[in-house]
Amino acid sequence: MLAQEDIRALEEIVGKENVSVREADLVAHSIDESWMEPHLPDVVVWPVSTEQVSAILRYANERELPIVPWSGGSSLEGNPVPVYGGIALAMYRMNKVLELREEDLQVVVQPGVVYAELNKQLRRRGMFFPPAPGSSEVATIGGMVANNSSGMRAVKYGVTRDYVLKLQVVLPGGMVIEAGSLAKKTTSGYDLVRLFVGSEGTLGVVTEVTLRLIGLPENVAVVVAVFDTLEDATNAVYECVRYGLDPSALEFLDELTVRATNEQQGLSLRIKPTIFVEFHGNEAGIAEQIEYLRELCEDNNCLDFQMAVTEEERERLWAARRDAHDSIKLSHPGCTMIAGDICVPISKFGEMVSFVHELSEREGIIIYAFGHAGDGNLHTEAIAWRDRPEIFQKAVRATEKIVEHALDLGGTVAGEHGVGWIKREFMVREHGPSLEVMRAIKRALDPKGIMNPGKIFPSN
Amino acid sequence: MLAQEDIRALEEIVGKENVSVREADLVAHSIDESWMEPHLPDVVVWPVSTEQVSAILRYANERELPIVPWSGGSSLEGNPVPVYGGIALAMYRMNKVLELREEDLQVVVQPGVVYAELNKQLRRRGMFFPPAPGSSEVATIGGMVANNSSGMRAVKYGVTRDYVLKLQVVLPGGMVIEAGSLAKKTTSGYDLVRLFVGSEGTLGVVTEVTLRLIGLPENVAVVVAVFDTLEDATNAVYECVRYGLDPSALEFLDELTVRATNEQQGLSLRIKPTIFVEFHGNEAGIAEQIEYLRELCEDNNCLDFQMAVTEEERERLWAARRDAHDSIKLSHPGCTMIAGDICVPISKFGEMVSFVHELSEREGIIIYAFGHAGDGNLHTEAIAWRDRPEIFQKAVRATEKIVEHALDLGGTVAGEHGVGWIKREFMVREHGPSLEVMRAIKRALDPKGIMNPGKIFPSN
Numbered sequence: 001m002l003a004q005e006d007i008r009a010l011e012e013i014v015g016k017e018n019v020s021v022r023e024a025d026l027v028a029h030s031i032d033e034s035w036m037e038p039h040l041p042d043v044v045v046w047p048v049s050t051e052q053v054s055a056i057l058r059y060a061n062e063r064e065l066p067i068v069p070w071s072g073g074s075s076l077e078g079n080p081v082p083v084y085g086g087i088a089l090a091m092y093r094m095n096k097v098l099e100l101r102e103e104d105l106q107v108v109v110q111p112g113v114v115y116a117e118l119n120k121q122l123r124r125r126g127m128f129f130p131p132a133p134g135s136s137e138v139a140t141i142g143g144m145v146a147n148n149s150s151g152m153r154a155v156k157y158g159v160t161r162d163y164v165l166k167l168q169v170v171l172p173g174g175m176v177i178e179a180g181s182l183a184k185k186t187t188s189g190y191d192l193v194r195l196f197v198g199s200e201g202t203l204g205v206v207t208e209v210t211l212r213l214i215g216l217p218e219n220v221a222v223v224v225a226v227f228d229t230l231e232d233a234t235n236a237v238y239e240c241v242r243y244g245l246d247p248s249a250l251e252f253l254d255e256l257t258v259r260a261t262n263e264q265q266g267l268s269l270r271i272k273p274t275i276f277v278e279f280h281g282n283e284a285g286i287a288e289q290i291e292y293l294r295e296l297c298e299d300n301n302c303l304d305f306q307m308a309v310t311e312e313e314r315e316r317l318w319a320a321r322r323d324a325h326d327s328i329k330l331s332h333p334g335c336t337m338i339a340g341d342i343c344v345p346i347s348k349f350g351e352m353v354s355f356v357h358e359l360s361e362r363e364g365i366i367i368y369a370f371g372h373a374g375d376g377n378l379h380t381e382a383i384a385w386r387d388r389p390e391i392f393q394k395a396v397r398a399t400e401k402i403v404e405h406a407l408d409l410g411g412t413v414a415g416e417h418g419v420g421w422i423k424r425e426f427m428v429r430e431h432g433p434s435l436e437v438m439r440a441i442k443r444a445l446d447p448k449g450i451m452n453p454g455k456i457f458p459s460n
Numbered sequence: 461m462l463a464q465e466d467i468r469a470l471e472e473i474v475g476k477e478n479v480s481v482r483e484a485d486l487v488a489h490s491i492d493e494s495w496m497e498p499h500l501p502d503v504v505v506w507p508v509s510t511e512q513v514s515a516i517l518r519y520a521n522e523r524e525l526p527i528v529p530w531s532g533g534s535s536l537e538g539n540p541v542p543v544y545g546g547i548a549l550a551m552y553r554m555n556k557v558l559e560l561r562e563e564d565l566q567v568v569v570q571p572g573v574v575y576a577e578l579n580k581q582l583r584r585r586g587m588f589f590p591p592a593p594g595s596s597e598v599a600t601i602g603g604m605v606a607n608n609s610s611g612m613r614a615v616k617y618g619v620t621r622d623y624v625l626k627l628q629v630v631l632p633g634g635m636v637i638e639a640g641s642l643a644k645k646t647t648s649g650y651d652l653v654r655l656f657v658g659s660e661g662t663l664g665v666v667t668e669v670t671l672r673l674i675g676l677p678e679n680v681a682v683v684v685a686v687f688d689t690l691e692d693a694t695n696a697v698y699e700c701v702r703y704g705l706d707p708s709a710l711e712f713l714d715e716l717t718v719r720a721t722n723e724q725q726g727l728s729l730r731i732k733p734t735i736f737v738e739f740h741g742n743e744a745g746i747a748e749q750i751e752y753l754r755e756l757c758e759d760n761n762c763l764d765f766q767m768a769v770t771e772e773e774r775e776r777l778w779a780a781r782r783d784a785h786d787s788i789k790l791s792h793p794g795c796t797m798i799a800g801d802i803c804v805p806i807s808k809f810g811e812m813v814s815f816v817h818e819l820s821e822r823e824g825i826i827i828y829a830f831g832h833a834g835d836g837n838l839h840t841e842a843i844a845w846r847d848r849p850e851i852f853q854k855a856v857r858a859t860e861k862i863v864e865h866a867l868d869l870g871g872t873v874a875g876e877h878g879v880g881w882i883k884r885e886f887m888v889r890e891h892g893p894s895l896e897v898m899r900a901i902k903r904a905l906d907p908k909g910i911m912n913p914g915k916i917f918p919s920n
Contacts, residue, residue, distance in 0.1 A: 103807040105702065148647045159645060161654075162622070177894035183803035185619060185835045186872035187608045187658050188879055188890055189916055190898045194621075194654040198647050215704035242565070244675035285745025343643035347563040375645045412646035419648055430648055434637035437905065438650045444904035445897065456649055 001085065002042040002065060010045050010087070013055045018046040018093075029070050029080075029088035033135075034422060035336050035384070035396070036078040041068060041088035048093050050168060050176060050207040057205065057450075058174030060087060066453050067172075069201035071111060071143035074135035076339045077420030079147060079200050083454040089205060091142050097121060098208065105213040106165065106182065111142025111206050127213040130157035132249075133416070134322050145206050147418040148198030152249040152321065155374035156280065157214065159416065161197040168208035169196055172446045182210065195441070200418050201452040203445045217248070217280030221290060222314045225297045226272045226304040230254065230357065233273035234350030236300040237373040240277070241346045243296070245289055249278035250374030251321055254353065257328070257370040264327035265320040270304060275373065276321055278314075321370075328368050328381050338395045340380035342406035343415030349376045355405050356380055365391065365398050377415035378406075404429075419456045427458050461545065462502040462525060470505050470547070473515045478506040478553075489530050489540075489548035493595075494882060495796045495844070495856075496538040501528060501548035508553050510628060510636060510667040517665065517910075518634030520547060526913050527632075529661035531571065531603035534595035536799045537880025539607060539660050543914040549665060551602050557581060558668065565673040566625065566642065571602020571666050587673040590617035592709075593876070594782050605666050607878040608658030612709040612781065615701075615834030616740065617674065619876065621657040628668035629656055632906045642670065655901070660878050661912040663905045677708070677740030681750060682774045685757045686732045686764040690714065690817065693733035694810030696760040697833040700737070701806045703756070705749055709738035710834030711781055714813065717788070717830040724787035725780040730764060735833065736781055738774075781830075788828050788841050798855045800840035802866035803875030809836045815865050816840055825851065825858050837875035838866075864889075879916045887918050 011019045020026075021043050030038035047053045060067050066086025073080065082088055095112030102125055109118060115129070116136040122128050132151040133139050139149060145167070150159035166180035179192035196203060227233035233252060240250055253261065253274045262269055277293060279286045290307070297305050308314045320327070329337055344352050353369050356378070360367040371379040380402055384395035403413050403426055413419070413426040427435055439457065442449075471479045480486075481503050490498035507513045520527050526546025533540065542548055555572030562585055569578065575589070576596040582588050592611040593599050599609060605627070610619035626640035639652035656663060687693040693712060700710055713721065713734045722729055737753060739746045750767070757765050768774045780787070789797055804812050813829050816838070820827040831839040840862055844855035863873050863886055873879070873886040887895055899917065902909075 101805075101807075103702070104805040106805070148651075150645060154645060158622075159647075161651070162618075171897070175893055175896070177897060178892060179894045179897070181803075181872040181890070182805045182870040183836055183866075183872040183875065184806065185610060185614060185803050185832075185837055185875050187619075187876055188872045188874040188883075189658075189887060189895070190901060191608075191621070191654050191658055192894055192897055194651050195901075198649075198651055215702075218704065242563070242675075244678065282745055282748045284748045285742055288742045288744045343641075343645050345561075345564040345566070345642045346644065347561075372645075376643055377645055406643075410642040412641040412643040412648045414648040415643065415645050416647055423648075427649060430641070432638060433635055434639045434652055435649070436635070437631070437637060437639070437652055440904040441650060441655075441901060444900040 014052050020044045032075040034076050034078045039083045041082040042085045044088045046090045046093045053170045054174045061172045071140040072138045074138045076417045077422040079420035108210045113141045115139045126216050146201050150416045156248040163212045166210035169204040171204045219283050221279045221286045222308040223277045224306045225275050226270045230273050232300045247277050248280040251276040252373035253370045256368045260327040260331040261320045264330045332383050336384050338382040338399045340399045340402050341415045341417040343377040344409045344411030346376045348409040424458045474512050480504045492535040494536050494538045499543045501542040502545045504548045506550045506553045513630045514634045521632045531600040532598045534598045536877045537882040539880035568670045573601045575599045606661050610876045616708040623672045626670035629664040631664045679743050681739045681746050682768040683737045684766045685735050686730045690733045692760045707737050708740040711736040712833035713830045716828045720787040720791040721780045724790045792843050796844050798842040798859045800859045800862050801875045801877040803837040804869045804871030806836045808869040884918045
């Protein structure tokens with residue numbers, strides 16, 4: 001609980017107009033897109049410079065006040081929910097593109113820059129930052145760095161972690177560090193950049209990010225392939241990965257997801273297990289890959305194999321896939337979705353999808369299954385209603401069972417959404433004694449435990 | 461200094477036959493391939509199991525004895541030189557391929573497996589582990605993990621760090637942890653795998669490594685392009701990277717290096733600044749890339765543009781490039797080579813090469829320049845003789861100036877060889893306050909400082 005003098009101290013650092021204890025502001029920073037109940041911060045602070053962030057962290061550390069870095073709010077595991085109150089540090093006004101170094105394919109941004117906005121600017125210069133999270137229109141670079149976000153393009157290009165060259169980070173005591181290098185490769189000491197990326201605001205606050213960029217592909221092609229059975233579709237996915245195709249996206253949608261997508265996005269896909277496959281490259285190279293994909297799909301009893309020819313068609317398909325989460329929500333008015341995000345070794349992807357479908361049947365819970373199949377990353381959405389506690393509990397429990405099954409198959413509890421609050425109790429089972437190493441690092445960098453407390457680490 | 465009782469305790473753990481204080485064994489573990497003077501360990505121990513490593517580390521931690529993990533010995537910065545004596549922990553008898561999971565393109569190995577041996581086995585199954593260090597025939601997977609090694613293929617495929625899914629690590633107190641996941645993507649807690657990779661044995665001992673593999677490319681093509689001037693050659697390199705070519709290797713050799721390569725490897729390349737470019741992919745895709753490369757080279761006044769047609773020709777060229785280090789050594793009998801390994805943003809690569817040539821001229825020191833140009837990673841070899849101290853000091857100082865210039869250009873002191881002992885004093889300048897974070901992590905994981913003491917961190 002913050003005292004009046006704390007509020008005044010924060011006002012002195014950032015100015016009265018950038019501090020609020022208004023109910024509406026507290027509520028706006030009390031939830032993310034997960035199913036968690038709201039937890040209000042004591043105060044919302046909007047810094048606009050590294051110096052301000054440093055001063056805030058120095059003060060908060062002295063007074064042992066929780067700091068919860070806040071950005072787009074589109075996370076799905078309660079990552080920025082202020083479970084112990086304290087200061088919601090709203091970073092989204094630090095939203096400038098500071099420097100575009102075209103000659104080195106690098107860009108320096110503040111954490112509040114929105115992913116889609118950045119890519120719009122980069123596109124004009126023939127470059128892009130590839131991870132492509134589903135929440136592209138709201139997700140900020142700072143949030144992506146905190147959660148090591150990825151999405152549809154990770155199968156070819158990798159995740160956020162693979163593109164961060166340098167980070168400016170403010171540590172709990174207020175010290176400002178620059179981690180990483182502008183060189184593409186470095187073996188100079190411990191890889192702090194990759195430690196901070198994905199640490200979900202539990203080690204410090206990112207105030208500047210230098211990203212490595214990629215040139216836009218010469219050509220793009222998209223294929224939609226429809227299968228009669230789940231097994232055929234997931235086998236086709238497996239063979240794409242196993243036998244050397246190099247797609248820039250390889251997405252799977254189950255029948256339910258296709259139906260919701262058709263209904264909400266006005267598409268008319270066949271209501272069958274479906275894969276979307278995208279290729280980036282030169283024309284000749286892509287043509288050869290598509291022929292190979294066609295054979296591979298035919299071998300797996302493909303019912304329909306269509307290429308999206310125009311850019312408009314392609315854009316419509318990807319928008320549909322990207323907005324699957326929203327389409328599902330709109331299909332069940334008033335529902336709460338219990339989101340799942342596991343990732344398994346690619347040979348286990350089909351088994352994982354079958355498990356979800358059987359579980360849904362057995363428990364009588366609607367569960368959608370779709371995801372970044374090429375990486376083995378499956379998303380699920382179990383449909384629940386807050387005013388029907390029995391279904392709600394069943395949907396939460398079903399999603400936990402999905403996580404447990406992923407661990408049984410050698411997978412991870414979090415493919416791309418992070419651990420946040422919701423998955424913290426699985427950490428012991430996934431990591432065993434190596435969780436103690438994570439705790440040791442946390443203690444070393446944040447000895448008073450002020451940074452986003454309650455996240456990642458289990459209660460015991 | 462170890463006492464007799466320490467030797468007896470070690471013998472009890474691994475058996476008498478796996479402990480040695482013989483002069484020849486101590487000497488064999490006192491130097492690497494760098495120019496450092498030898499430093500003898502007190503004892504060499506050859507464990508054969510994780511349990512033994514754990515027992516050794518528990519004992520050493522209690523008694524505060526230095527542990528220096530040892531493997532192929534091909535490092536170039538004094539990384540495994542026992543500067544404070546103690547136990548040379550020779551890991552190279554733990555050299556089994558434990559499990560090949562073809563269905564998931566994964567392999568589990570012990571740290572002593574040699575890189576080239578592993579790839580020979582994988583090749584039969586149509587797979588490979590791409591980093592390709594110059595020392596492929598001796599470098600072990602454990603050493604590559606410790607130093608985050610890479611090489612010619614990093615420009616397309618990335619470095620060792622990008623391929624390690626899981627690590628079994630023994631910590632100083634003897635605790636055994638499993639870090640990472642078998643899933644291709646994970647955002648489950650701190651990225652310990654990438655922290656241990658590249659930590660040069662200063663945090664723990666790696667006893668098992670799970671690597672992600674890649675399918676062998678359908679086709680391979682190699683081009684050798686020769687230029688009249690350094691500037692033309694480095695411009696061509698820059699344009700390859702900047703304008704979207706996707707080579708699997710992009711190597712630069714200066715005139716001196718070409719000459720040494722011709723003389724020692726029996727090639728007859730023109731003695732001019734030269735680039736080697738390799739492509740992996742399907743036939744049509746490669747053909748298009750080569751046409752693009754040809755235009756780009758012609759625009760940069762290319763004198764000669766040859767494709768290596770047969771696999772034999774290709775193999776000969778790559779062997780020549782891989783063995784450049786040895787060819788140079790053979791060209792100066794009795795010399796000591798002062799190796800350099802900096803990496804700069806790609807737009808600065810040409811400037812870096814020119815600097816090296818000017819420096820060589822100015823100081824009257826022979827310096828070879830070559831390297832993984834596509835990543836901005838330049839290797840230098842300054843030629844010195846131990847019995848000519850003035851030249852020796854000049855060559856060392858020149859190499860330091862190269863490192864300093866790389867930092868001036870926004871680069872890093874270590875592209876792929878690590879920091880070891882030789883570059884530790886540059887760490888303050890490269891990392892500033894973030895070095896304090898590295899130190900905090902070191903203290904948290906190795907509070908008594910037994911792991912490879914003296915490495916990475918500067919003396920003050």
